[in-house]
Amino acid sequence: MILSKEETKKILERVLKLCKADSARVSLSGEEEKLVRYANNMVFTNLSKSTMNLGISVAFENKKGNSSTNQFDEDSLKKCVQRAEQIAKYAPPDPEFLPPLEPQQYKEIKAFIKDTAEISPEEKTKKVMDIIKHGQKKEMNLFGTFSNSAAFFAIANSKGLFGYHKYTSANCTTTARTKDGTGSSRATKDNRDIKKLDTFGVGKEAIEKALKSRNPKEIEPGDYTVVFEPEALADLVLFMYFFIDARAADEGRSFMSTKDGKSKLGTKVFGENVTVKSIPDHPDLLSFPFDNEGIPSREITWLDKGVVKNLYYSRYWAKKKGKKPSSFSGGIVMEGGQATMEQLIKSVKKGIYVPRLWYIRDVNPMTLLLTGLTRDGVFLIEDGRLKHPLLNLRFNESLETVLNSITMLTKPEIAIGSEFGWPMLIPGAKVENFTFSSIAPSV
Amino acid sequence: MKDLTGLALDAASSQGAEYADIRIVRYNYQNVFARDEIIRSISESESFGFGIRTYYKGGWGFASSNVVTKEEIKKIAALSVQIAKASAASVKKIVPPAPVKSYVDSWKTSYKKNPFQVPIDKKVEVLLSTNQEMLKVQNVIRAVSDLGFESEHKYFASTVGSYIEQEVMRSNASATAIARKNGEVKTRTYQVAPLNIGYEHIEAVDMPGHAKRIAEEAVEHCMAAKGPVGNKDLVLSPSHLALTIHESVGHPTELDRALGFEADFAGTSFATPDKLNKLKYGSEIVNFICNRNKPHSRSTVGYDDEGVKTGKYYLIKDGIFVGYSTTREFAPMIGEKESRGCAYADSWSNPPILRMANTSLEPGKKGSPTPDELIADTKDGILIDGMGSFSIDHQRNNFQFGGDAFWEIKNGKKTRMLKEVTYQALTTEFWNSCDAICSPEFWKQQGVRTCGKGQPMQRGQMSHGSAWARFRNISVGGAQQ
Structure with missing residues (x-):
């Protein structure tokens, strides 16, 4: 799941309020990952994953505890904090412990592209099929993936530090193998912006190189x-x-x-x-x-x-x-x-x-x-x-x-x-x- | 959970799915890590969610979410079917998945002590006393150790009528000494076999009791002579062979690889279906069996992640390649009528993929040599223990392995420690050179906990057992400059 900066801040502040420890550091991350995987000229894995995870590190003086959860109801968050605090109480002191960082200034890195996050499974499968059709004309067996993901990562601590970053990525790979099994080549490209990803070009490059690699x-x-x-x-x-x-x-x-x-x-x-x-x-x-x-x-x-x-x-x-x-x-x-x-x-x-x-x-x-x-x-x-x-x-x-x-x-x-x-x-x-x-x- | 699984299956069927299954899984993890005399980290985590897999006209779809509510389940079921329909557009020839029986059952790992209920201070004490013992040895500059526990509570339901509840408990531990002497830095590890078992496993192995030995061997390793270059006989321990088995037997006999489905990432296999029942994979004493029912082995469960009842089967019998690890999706592609139950997903968020089962080399017959007899019978060889550097090509032919510790064998005697030993061979040459396997009482399990495969990549876990074994005339030292 992808949360905005404000939604993320709200959750992290809520969790920090639940902490009774001397110091605390929390992180929240989420991802929507979508992937089409093809082999032997057909799609065989096609998926959409939605994940979100909260991590907590607390300390009583220099006794530390960590816990994490992917459930966000009040009870789960409380239990997650309590687990970390319980561990910290039983943990031996860590002489290398350092208190959380003071608030920091972070440069904004604009790495989230809306189009990358929103491409449909049908559109992705169609792009894959275009590569496969081209490969079949060249008598190739094609294998590869076309994936896109949107994600965020945020941190906060008991000293008031907060950071949020949102990003997307898109990747495509093609492995072209000749039908006689004597030639193989692979091409791959990666971009935050799916519109700049030439999936067909990647397939074509792999096919052309594979043809030359036979015997x-x-x-x-x-x-x-x-x-x-x-x-x-x-x-x-x-x-x-x-x-x-x-x-x-x-x-x-x-x-x-x-x-x-x-x-x-x-x-x-x-x-x-x-x-x-x-x-x-x-x-x-x-x-x-x-x-x-x-x-x-x-x-x-x-x-x-x-x-x-x-x-x-x-x-x-x-x-x-x-x-x-x-x-x-x-x-x-x-x-x-x-x-x-x-x-x-x-x-x-x-x-x-x-x-x-x-x-x-x-x-x-x-x-x-x-x-x-x-x-x-x-x-x-x-x-x-x-x-x-x-x-x-x-x-x-x-x-x-x-x-x-x-x-x-x-x-x-x-x-x-x-x-x-x-x-x-x-x-x-x-x-x-x-x-x-x-x-x-x-x- | 039955109301939620039923809702998912109904929702998927109403969208047109010809088949659907759902896994609702809760994972709990606990890890304790100690460095020298400091506990660097104690962590506990939980992960709860569901994944719905659907099938439509030859196409598969999968969608997952960590929000376990009725509304979300209906939404994700519809998304999974939408994806399956998109996949179906690419299918030229439909090969339906192998049939599976309907089961309503429950299954649980057998264990005595729930590791999550063992107090933290006990675990801290085990690790700190292990590290203290290692640090007592002169020239040991660092000692690290860890304990890890996982529980997996899974509900599986499918449109064939299955409803299966399973609970798996996993425990593992290790300790490593790092020594520095004579300008060399070397390590030695005590790797507790990762098993599906409770805390009684950790208590039984006595980690502090092994600490001094491994610390002394780490120091000795720093002073060891460089390994030779040439051809030698190898005597390999079960803790070493586990990784060689994993890479050179477990992976090549995964049917998805043999059919090319992993060509873009993990690679394919030289052991293609045309070689089935023909290829002399190893010498006549080499028998490899897969068993997902063996108590406490790392991939042991009652049912796999497609609801197939697990069992055992041979990969190599009397040296001949006789079978593959399979799933419902791939078994019919070589004309097999049922799956061997090898589907596994490392999370609710990922779809099940084909994974080798617990894959083991059967011991020699009763009366086969003991490890001491094997060494006594070896004139010019190297004994290798534990896992080290490992690398194998994408079709599983050319491999090179190191190890954790090496000793020279001269005229039937284990003489001195060696360093920088690697051996390199082609898979079938290597297994055909196996001329002795020790007797059943020396059979031990080790395991792999972080086997990467699939896109998106998943983490597989499985056990590999063997007795000590000997391999004749293997090329060693190829890595030396």
């Missing part, structure tokens, strides 16, 4: 120059983003720690051409104005020309270290270059084109040695052109090596990796000496 050949695993589409690079860069906790780095238990247990903050870890920022209000991303704690989002440069410029500081660790707490609000942007994807390919004597990665896991979290696989349309590059499709490959490569081996970048574009589903602004990249360790005979 892949084997290649000997080893070190290759690789041209990554932005979607593939997004997954790798996001892995780095989950290892930027300052406390873990300071305590010597992170990729961002040196061998002798010190933080890498301020040191050059990656290549000159690696600059990664969070820009939550970037017009192409329109992320969140505040995080779960209520910390206002702000632009943060994480990596500046390969130097670890900032790490993520929780409120507690920021206070201890005399730093400003960070917000964890998305809006990730990696700076790019001026080249086009065609120019990247043209510059490669012998290499591999990778549109997408799959099932990436860290093998060693201290070195960020990652493993994973290619998926959906890998090609051999020879003498500056795509020569023929290849069977998929497993890689084992450290992220440090990858981000020190980029020799060309395209302009950034919005891409969503396979692993995390976060839209980010990221370039395509040419990476030298990327290690593939075995063949995956799967299409």
Whole structure:
């Protein structure tokens, strides 16, 4: 269910009044999610979900308790508050407890588009059918989704802080597989405004690439120059983003720690051409104005020309270290270059084109040695052109090596990796000496 | 609840639905998390709502809401049918769902102590004493532990006349020591098997009693020699094999994947229907059985989320691929007359999807080796315990696994700890290399609690049991630079 700012404020104030604890923080979120999923050229899942959830964190001095509910009658709200307070009374003191934040100023990020929230199931199914009909003409089996959602998130606390954010998103994906099962490709696009989402274009792109990907050949695993589409690079860069906790780095238990247990903050870890920022209000991303704690989002440069410029500081660790707490609000942007994807390919004597990665896991979290696989349309590059499709490959490569081996970048574009589903602004990249360790005979 | 479920089914039928079902579910969760000597979080949450699934001329519709009132139920039933009708427009050939019998029944997880009634301070004490024991070991820089409990109270009703009430209780726990020595940071985890059971499970496992051992092994792991590169025999423990079974046997034998329905996200399967009863999936001693009736296993229930009575069935028999996990929607697509009861939704807000059941490797016959005998019979191998890094391709052929702890086996003896061990194989090569499985008394269950599948993504939970087993000549160390 989507509530207005005023309706939300009313509920949160009502809940705060019910709290007897010394301090309290409450959050309220709701979502209307609609999704059409198709496979083998027909719709097989089609749904509409309506959810709303209230979370409460209370504390008596530094003894804390949390509870949540999705029921909003007076009795349920009272019980939810009582549950949190009961827990807090029995909880041992938390020496790292911090009282709720004072009221904050939040920048408004206009991310709610009415048309996105209101498209009908019939209209969505019709758009899906247009893609399927086109695919059938090309003798393809098509699979994918077309989803739209409207949501809100609000926070308030016993010190008078209040924040409200409303947003929409629309996403479409198409996986095109050739009837003989030897070719496959996938395309995806994401936008807050459903009118800007070219669903047919996404389907067409997947179909055209799949046609070229038939009958892949084997290649000997080893070190290759690789041209990554932005979607593939997004997954790798996001892995780095989950290892930027300052406390873990300071305590010597992170990729961002040196061998002798010190933080890498301020040191050059990656290549000159690696600059990664969070820009939550970037017009192409329109992320969140505040995080779960209520910390206002702000632009943060994480990596500046390969130097670890900032790490993520929780409120507690920021206070201890005399730093400003960070917000964890998305809006990730990696700076790019001026080249086009065609120019990247043209510059490669012998290499591999990778549109997408799959099932990436860290093998060693201290070195960020990652493993994973290619998926959906890998090609051999020879003498500056795509020569023929290849069977998929497993890689084992450290992220440090990858981000020190980029020799060309395209302009950034919005891409969503396979692993995390976060839209980010990221370039395509040419990476030298990327290690593939075995063949995956799967299409 | 019968008046509400009846209202939903009547409303859906009056809008033209040929079939409809409703699940009204209340979930309760409690989680306690401790870091070092601090309880960082204690939380309780509840989630209550309903989902209505409808079928119309080959098309399915689903709609859900957290507002459980008569008015909302009528509105959501109509929306579900509207969506089913929109889906039907895409259907070229109607394959009706497999028939299901009508059941009026109730079913409940068997447990002794309701975890939600166990005082919080008892749970706090378990975690803090576990962490304190870990922190006593020199070079342990961090100790974390957690307890988690879930209860699920579900009412299911369908237009075939079923009305089923079920109560599921789930308990899980884990503890991890993080050590730092010689410039290395390594972890070791004691993973309590997640089961459908009460608090008696937590009391029986004695978490503090395992704390010192795992802390010492975390430190030893920091000083261990690097694992070898080449081909080795692997001796794998049940707590390790659970994840390998999940990824390389459970998923490829889900029929929706084999028919391509997960191609856009979770992936498909190499084990396509043309290979049924032909493919030599494993060696002759390899038998995989699915069982949603096994007491306390994580996906054990009386009826699945389509109202199908659950049971057991083989996936692999004497090494041959003989069956799939199925639901009403997919079973008829390969000519099967009934579902094997594998429909599961992780919330009232999501539609049921096909999920592997509790999938287990049967133990060796009585008289098969003990783990000690298996090690004594291995000349040049590696013993792997616990779950670590895992990755498998989208058709479930090429996988690479790590583990939580590794030991070298030389001339029949477990010699020293190793670090950075990974093994890589193709699924059928791996299971065909299995030459020994320990006897039934060494069969143990572990489980998976966060299996992602479907769009929108849902979280599956299931158990995987096995005895210790040996695999010959497997490629190790491929991840090393």
